[in-house]
Amino acid sequence: MSSGNYLLIVLLALAAAYAIFRIVAVSRLYFRFRGKRIVSCPETRKAAAVRVSAGKAALEATVHTPQLRLSECSRWPEREACGQECLAQIQEAPKACLVWTIINRWYQGQECVYCHKPFGEIHWHDHPPALLNKERKTVQWNEIPAENLQAALGTHRPVCWSCHMAETVRREHPELVVDRTSSPLRMNLYH
Numbered sequence: 001m002s003s004g005n006y007l008l009i010v011l012l013a014l015a016a017a018y019a020i021f022r023i024v025a026v027s028r029l030y031f032r033f034r035g036k037r038i039v040s041c042p043e044t045r046k047a048a049a050v051r052v053s054a055g056k057a058a059l060e061a062t063v064h065t066p067q068l069r070l071s072e073c074s075r076w077p078e079r080e081a082c083g084q085e086c087l088a089q090i091q092e093a094p095k096a097c098l099v100w101t102i103i104n105r106w107y108q109g110q111e112c113v114y115c116h117k118p119f120g121e122i123h124w125h126d127h128p129p130a131l132l133n134k135e136r137k138t139v140q141w142n143e144i145p146a147e148n149l150q151a152a153l154g155t156h157r158p159v160c161w162s163c164h165m166a167e168t169v170r171r172e173h174p175e176l177v178v179d180r181t182s183s184p185l186r187m188n189l190y191h
């Protein structure tokens, strides 16, 4: 093989290595910034739920250093023209302000208010845990607007998926539940 061919192979290998390096960097950026987050709005000092345009930032990163921007905020459309100063909080601690991180941390070390089973690792795609609100109704996380999350963590109590299902049946189909008066779960909670 001539030295020209060797050079070509080396150059192609370098180009491939660089392309892989860029793809890894871009996907890391995407995964770091995707998802709904809770920030403290610099204007109101209150919680706001936001999303970063992670896909756009990742696309930009293929050609130059990306500039993070929001794609959603619970204060929009009224405050859509704000300076998005909250992005500094996200850049400083991208994982800590993720909704799932905040909720996961809240469950750890707690137990279900009905069956007292402790919460281990949470699998959100399969049997996600729920909450008991002040009206003593079990609700799922997606029923609570993310900007109200912090308040919900202070007033709601943790419920496992099985107990949430059982309570939902009790509430929506009381005719199907035979023993409604002496449930030990209710006794534990309310007495």
Ligand SMILES: [Zn+2]
Binding pocket: 112, 113, 114, 115, 116, 117, 159, 160, 161, 162, 163, 164
């Ligand atoms: Zn339970």
